[in-house]
Amino acid sequence: MGRLSRRFCLAVGVSLSLLAMTQGQAKTVKLSPDQLKAVAIQDLQLGQPERALRYSDALLKRDDQDVMSHLIRARALRDLQQFGTARTSAKTAWSLSETKAELYSSSRTMAQILSSQGHRTRAQWWLRRAVEHAPDERATQQAIGDFRYVKARNPWLARISFSITPDSNINNGSSERSSFLNYRLSEIIAGQPVDYQLPGTARALSGIEYSLGLTTRYRFSETPTQAHDIIFTADVRHYTLSSSAKALAPNAEGNDFAFASYTLGYGHKRINLDRRGEFRTVFDIGQSWYGGDEYARFARLSLGQSYKLQSGNRVNLRVSGEKQDGITRSDSDTVRTDFSYTHRLQSGALLWTNVTGAFATSPLALDEFHELGLRAQLTLPKKVAGATMHLGLWARKRNYDFSPHHRDGRREDRVQADLTMVFNKVDYYGFNPTMRVTASKTDSNISLYDAKRFGVNFGIQSAF
The missing domain is CATH 1.25.40.10 (Tetratricopeptide repeat domain)
Structure with missing residues (x-):
């Protein structure tokens, strides 16, 4: 002081x-x-x-x-x-x-x-x-x-986030009016696939998302090279429907799509590789709710290693596994691997790239999938209109070997672009306002899963 x-x-x-x-x-x-x-x-x-x-x-x-x-x-x-x-x-x-x-x-x-x-x-x-x-x-x-x-020097660390997001698709519904559903039953009844009109709640509903997030950790042991933490996280999201969404699904309410998730876990960090690397372990358990009802319980384990290269660039490898005990959905086991590379360009811009692969197994065949994803984010070196600007792109390919709606299973290709602005010159008690514009599109061989989404997120983040 x-x-x-x-x-x-x-x-x-x-x-x-x-x-x-x-x-x-x-x-x-x-x-x-x-x-x-x-x-x-x-x-x-x-x-x-x-x-x-x-x-x-x-x-x-x-x-x-x-x-x-x-x-x-x-x-x-x-x-x-x-x-x-x-x-x-x-x-x-x-x-x-x-x-x-x-x-x-x-x-x-x-x-x-x-x-x-x-x-x-x-x-x-x-x-x-x-x-x-x-x-x-x-x-x-x-x-x-x-x-x-x-x-x-504070053993307690808390990060709180709050945002309001007008969104064109709060329920992740289909952008199509109709879809071929249950090809086997259709062939038995009609002799050919039948194009069914989708009910209102299966279609994209617009509205506003109100999101509150909390991550807090207590560091109960620390040395110059190691740290041990107890970690608690909460993610709560509520929605209100637009007038057009209410007309499309008159019996639906925003609370039907409300989501909440709470986790409690242990984290360990250790500096290694001649102080250029850091090894991380996180284990947590938690439960989620959807529409006010219990959704699933889960346990997760994550192992990660980062390393700072001589050039100053950084690489990071993470392997994680999640075991889900479904309550209103099926049980599943998911394994995911991420590799990222952070590079400072000659212009001063910061480029972050990531490749991820995952697969899930389940007693219910239609929930088993494998996927490959690519992400990139560019942070511009100079402020634009007084704001730090981040540009992001994301592409993911996910395949389900089985689907009741198609002989060849389910195929999904998703792309997303986003622009985030942090208004550094607007400061209140050390917090800056943020704005994030996101647009995504999901193409599937089953039109039920075709989706388009556009949202504008207004939030705050700590300036230091």
């Missing part, structure tokens, strides 16, 4: 007495409040909090509305490990603060007290306040540096 800045020592003028010894005789020296505050701050810097506390008490007897005197007192009490009264003084200073400089100094002082007491998560919130009220860029960077320092 930084020291109290001398520039906050300007205050109302009154005179107080300081007793000094000169040539063996007592002598009274007249000091103004500004001078006495400067002496008190110097005492704090020299490790004399008792004396600084006495001076601050004397200053407050003359003017109990003086912000700087309360801050000196709070800092002295913190150094004396009297954290409760130190917080009280810092809160008083905050409540009396009027200028940005006073609000900034009060916030940093409170954060320092909380961090010293071990309340680092609360300290991070007060440092966000300091960033919000920083009087200049130098002060902003000081508060951000303090935030990162506290964050690195």
